Amino acid sequence: MSEEIKQAARNAILERGVKLSDIAELVMFLQKDYHPNLTPELCLENVEAVLSKREVQNAILTGIELDRLTEKGVLSEPLLDMLKRDESLYGIDEIISFSIVNIYGSIGFTNYGYVDKLKPGILEKLNDKSTGACHTFLDDLVGAIAAAASSRLAHHAGDKK
Ligand code: MG
Secondary structure, eight states, X not given: OHHHHHHHHHHHHHHTTOOHHHHHHHHHHHHTTTOTTXXXXXXXXXXXXXXXXXXXXXXXXXXXXXXXXXXXXXXXXTHHHHHHTTOTTTOHHHHHHHHHHGGXXXXXXXXXXXXXXXXXXXXXXXXXGGGSOOOTTHHHHHHHHHHHHHHHHHHHHHHHO
């Protein structure tokens, strides 16, 4: 069962057009100034470690399912309209992602806030509302995975010093 959940979460991200290397690029963006020898491989390794956590998989499966159901138009109003418009007062997309941000301690919040504001790389694409796709939950999930992976990297680098 646990392997099935892990694979399902991973597939959900890929099927929604996000590659793990896209998330690793966000980690590079967040951490390159603090770790001069940081490689894309190490960023990816930390993304993989975050994705192996059950609470992360649960958040991914829940959020992406709601994005998909929104695109199909099968949710009830007024929730459907709020999710379609990515209504700024809704906020539950962020709450679900906080369960990911949290896993390596509070420094995750700083990283999450930073990418959420700047929207580099894949986050800019996910926020493009002209495509007709709904990524109300996915953009926060991706930002949160990158933030948690950055925290993990920072903790491990700190342990080595
Ligand atoms: Mg959102």
